[in-house]
Amino acid sequence: MADAQVVFTPPESLHDTLMHYCSGCTHGTLHRVVxxxxxxLGLRESTVGICPVGCAVYAYNYFAVDMIEAxxxxxxxxxxxxxxxxxxxTVFTYQGDGDLASIGMGEIVHAAARNEAITVVFxxxxxxxxxxxxxxxxxxxxxxxxxxxxGRRPDHEGFPVRVVEMLNALEGPTYLARASMAxxxxxxxxxxxxxxxxxxxxxxxxxxxxEVLSSxxxxxxxxxxxxxxxxxxxxMAYYPVEEFRPLPSSEPEGE
Amino acid sequence: xxxPQYGEPYLAKGNEAICEGAIWSGCRFFFGYPITPQNQxxxxxxxxxxxxxxxFLQGESELASINMVYGASASGAxxxxxxxxxxxxxxxxxxxxxxxxxxxxxxxxxxxGGPGLGNIAAAQSDYNQATxxxxxxxxxxxxxxxxxQELYDHTGWAFELADAARAPVxxxxxxxxxxxxxxxxxxxxxxxxxxxxxxxxxGCRGRAPNVINSLYSDPENMESVNMRVxxxxxxxxxxxxxxxxxxxxxxxxxxxxxxxxxARVCESxxxxxxxxxxxxxxxxxITLRPFPxxxxxxxxxxxxxxxxxxxxxxxxxxxxxxxVEGRCPVxxxxxTGGNIPSVEEIVEAVAPQxxxxx
Numbered sequence: 001m002a003d004a005q006v007v008f009t010p011p012e013s014l015h016d017t018l019m020h021y022c023s024g025c026t027h028g029t030l031h032r033v034v035x036x037x038x039x040x041l042g043l044r045e046s047t048v049g050i051c052p053v054g055c056a057v058y059a060y061n062y063f064a065v066d067m068i069e070a071x072x073x074x075x076x077x078x079x080x081x082x083x084x085x086x087x088x089x090t091v092f093t094y095q096g097d098g099d100l101a102s103i104g105m106g107e108i109v110h111a112a113a114r115n116e117a118i119t120v121v122f123x124x125x126x127x128x129x130x131x132x133x134x135x136x137x138x139x140x141x142x143x144x145x146x147x148x149x150x151g152r153r154p155d156h157e158g159f160p161v162r163v164v165e166m167l168n169a170l171e172g173p174t175y176l177a178r179a180s181m182a183x184x185x186x187x188x189x190x191x192x193x194x195x196x197x198x199x200x201x202x203x204x205x206x207x208x209x210x211e212v213l214s215s216x217x218x219x220x221x222x223x224x225x226x227x228x229x230x231x232x233x234x235x236m237a238y239y240p241v242e243e244f245r246p247l248p249s250s251e252p253e254g255e
Numbered sequence: 256x257x258x259p260q261y262g263e264p265y266l267a268k269g270n271e272a273i274c275e276g277a278i279w280s281g282c283r284f285f286f287g288y289p290i291t292p293q294n295q296x297x298x299x300x301x302x303x304x305x306x307x308x309x310x311f312l313q314g315e316s317e318l319a320s321i322n323m324v325y326g327a328s329a330s331g332a333x334x335x336x337x338x339x340x341x342x343x344x345x346x347x348x349x350x351x352x353x354x355x356x357x358x359x360x361x362x363x364x365x366x367x368g369g370p371g372l373g374n375i376a377a378a379q380s381d382y383n384q385a386t387x388x389x390x391x392x393x394x395x396x397x398x399x400x401x402x403x404q405e406l407y408d409h410t411g412w413a414f415e416l417a418d419a420a421r422a423p424v425x426x427x428x429x430x431x432x433x434x435x436x437x438x439x440x441x442x443x444x445x446x447x448x449x450x451x452x453x454x455x456x457x458g459c460r461g462r463a464p465n466v467i468n469s470l471y472s473d474p475e476n477m478e479s480v481n482m483r484v485x486x487x488x489x490x491x492x493x494x495x496x497x498x499x500x501x502x503x504x505x506x507x508x509x510x511x512x513x514x515x516x517x518a519r520v521c522e523s524x525x526x527x528x529x530x531x532x533x534x535x536x537x538x539x540x541i542t543l544r545p546f547p548x549x550x551x552x553x554x555x556x557x558x559x560x561x562x563x564x565x566x567x568x569x570x571x572x573x574x575x576x577x578x579v580e581g582r583c584p585v586x587x588x589x590x591t592g593g594n595i596p597s598v599e600e601i602v603e604a605v606a607p608q609x610x611x612x613x
Binding site for chain 2 (some may be wrong): 044045046047048058060063064065066067070071074077078079080082084085086088089106107112123190
């Protein structure tokens with residue numbers, strides 16, 4: 001054992017604890033990705049994270065950084081209050097699609113328009129998971145939810161919102177991208193994009209947001225594997241996974 | 256504690272006195288949204304705060320503004336917002352979160368006539384909202400200034416109380432107090448330093464991470480938080496309970512009870528009634544919560560009747576009745592919708608024949 005060496009450790013920015021997420025949920029992996037980025041950029045001791053109301057409401061139990069639990073949808077406003085009073089802090093919000101794209105649409109649009117120097121991790125799984133699978137603004141046409149038992153109908157519930165494309169109409173934001181948790185290949189891509197969303201704040205003093213397409217096997221009524229396959233075939237067809245607003249070219253891109 | 260030191264007086268507008276009181280106390284962050292009749296506050300702060308190294312930011316709504324306050328307070332700042340009645344309704348959720356998360360902040364309500372969109376005239380119809388604010392068990396200190404000087408003093412005082420109680424404190428003004436000009440003496444001494452805030456979320460350098468939260472899934476835990484918040488409120492309440500009396504000591508015929516603008520009118524009514532031979536006096540609660548219940552009960556032993564005068568349909572009168580517990584009759588005189596009872600209306604309403612006709 002004399003030549004044994006540590007080659008892999010959990011991120012310092014994540015508490016070593018059980019998570020409450022359902023089996024097959026991608027939140028846990030995404031938490032880890034975010035924590036790895038915070039570690040790699042050396043930001044753990046200056047970071048303040050803001051949790052949403054939704055499945056990630058308990059994120060303050062998981063991220064080993066200073067954490068604030070916000071009212072439903074208001075995380076970008078809370079983040080603004082932290083950042084404006086403590087510009088030396090790195091501030092991120094972690095929000096679901098109910099939190100960000102439904103009740104909190106006003107706060108995210110204006111934070112983006114102000115180019116508020118915060119990083120937003122926006123998890124889009126197309127349902128309200130915490131409250132048992134109700135329809136979200138991002139639920140796809142035809143997709144069933146506990147409050148859309150016939151599937152989403154455009155003439156009744158309207159169309160799903162493409163948040164990143166909408167924010168891309170604003171002059172303010174520094175970095176906007178969409179990523180996916182559908183496979184290891186996409187998760188690596190998501191990490192590259194999320195890293196840029198942090199650099200948008202730390203290097204460019206601006207607003208960075210990544211919409212991360214995620215699965216919800218529990219409320220989609222699928223096995224974890226089926227859910228990931230459905231993401232690739234269906235979710236990612238409606239929500240293009242790409243970089244919409246790249247970082248300004250001076251950005252140091254190293255892994 | 257040493258006596259406050261004041262400088263030379265100058266003519267100040269109420270809304271600006273609120274700003275200067277906040278800045279004196281060390282407030283350097285303001286987040287707010289326009290609404291009449293308090294617009295001079297964000298306007299004044301937008302140019303004044305940068306002069307003292309602070310930050311003013313206009314929120315996109317009252318919801319955003321109160322949550323910006325929440326974030327700044329969580330990171331340890333002395334921070335405030337102001338609004339007027341309908342805007343305070345929108346902020347109420349955030350104020351409940353501030354209280355449950357044990358975060359200090361100062362909120363000023365420059366009230367207007369209501370309900371609904373109402374009007375921009377002075378009213379006291381937010382008394383119940385102020386003193387019973389928010390969902391959940393909400394013990395919150397509420398101050399009721401009645402002059403431009405008190406707007407200045409109470410706003411500064413509110414920051415001390417908020418830090419001591421680790422809770423939001425509400426200053427209940429109104430359209431007249433905010434808009435009127437009176438001589439005001441600014442403080443020339445230094446405020447007590449803000450307490451250390453080891454709980455603040457501002458980066459966990461050299462310590463374990465902090466969490467600011469109002470979610471307690473286990474009812475036992477929620478109860479213990481509520482009891483802790485309540486205990487802190489009770490402790491600070493003991494020290495901050497305050498009222499003013501105006502010829503109340505020998506007011507054996509009639510004790511008027513009023514706060515804020517209506518108390519100013521009542522002072523004149525007392526002079527009028529005294530000139531006519533009625534032994535009248537006034538008790539003015541300065542803290543609406545805590546309420547000067549014990550003093551009212553004591554005065555009720557020696558006066559024939561109490562009349563509560565408010566710019567609403569009768570809200571504080573309930574608290575007076577609870578305090579007096581039937582020791583003497585408690586009646587109500589008021590106007591609503593943004594109207595102010597005049598001295599004549601009060602004097603006429605409390606005349607013996609009006610009383611016996613009830």
